[in-house]
Amino acid sequence: MKNELSNIVIADENAMLQFGAKLAEYCGDTAVIFLYGDLGAGKTTLARGFLRGLGYTDKVKSPTYTIVEPYAVQHKKIFHFDLYRVSDPRELEFIGIQDYFIPQAICLVEWPEHGKEVLPVADLSCHIDTQMTGREIKLTANTERGRKILAQLA
Numbered sequence: 001m002k003n004e005l006s007n008i009v010i011a012d013e014n015a016m017l018q019f020g021a022k023l024a025e026y027c028g029d030t031a032v033i034f035l036y037g038d039l040g041a042g043k044t045t046l047a048r049g050f051l052r053g054l055g056y057t058d059k060v061k062s063p064t065y066t067i068v069e070p071y072a073v074q075h076k077k078i079f080h081f082d083l084y085r086v087s088d089p090r091e092l093e094f095i096g097i098q099d100y101f102i103p104q105a106i107c108l109v110e111w112p113e114h115g116k117e118v119l120p121v122a123d124l125s126c127h128i129d130t131q132m133t134g135r136e137i138k139l140t141a142n143t144e145r146g147r148k149i150l151a152q153l154a
């Protein structure tokens, strides 16, 4: 099974929403996905597409100030993190980070670089590169679970 899916071209915001929805389709009830990319790369947009794809219709806001935003859709637990403002991993221990990364949940994490000392290994790492027009995505599977999701996406 392949560990990587690269050169995924995302032409515009709508395509990013669609990509998020497609990813959601193959994640079942459990996955840890790290979202890498510069400010404005489209990480929150992908997460929004992921949630909307599952049928969530309310607003999906960026959890920059709250660190984590919980969602319940289709009997799935989804935790959307934004660690941009986290400067010390102890802040994550303080919010009880390990209680979120449970097998019965999906965790989408923006700025995982800011929590790498305390975060578990991601099933999938998603790198978003800003191009002249649009974005390009590279997905890397780091676990067996991640490879399964990747195989379905390919």
Ligand SMILES: Nc1ncnc2c1ncn2[C@@H]1O[C@H](COP(=O)(O)OP(=O)(O)OP(=O)(O)O)[C@@H](O)[C@H]1O
Residues within 6 Å of the ligand: 010, 011, 012, 013, 015, 016, 037, 038, 039, 040, 041, 042, 043, 044, 045, 046, 062, 082, 084, 110, 134, 135
């Ligand atoms: N191909 C594209 N995919 C995603 N977003 C795009 C694309 N082209 C333009 N955009 C725009 O880029 C912005 C992406 O914002 P978004 O909040 O998703 O980024 P982010 O990676 O979460 O940033 P931050 O690190 O600040 O949280 C949106 O305003 C969106 O309309």
Ligand SMILES: [Mg+2]
Residues within 6 Å of the ligand: 043, 044, 045, 062, 082, 110
């Ligand atoms: Mg964001």
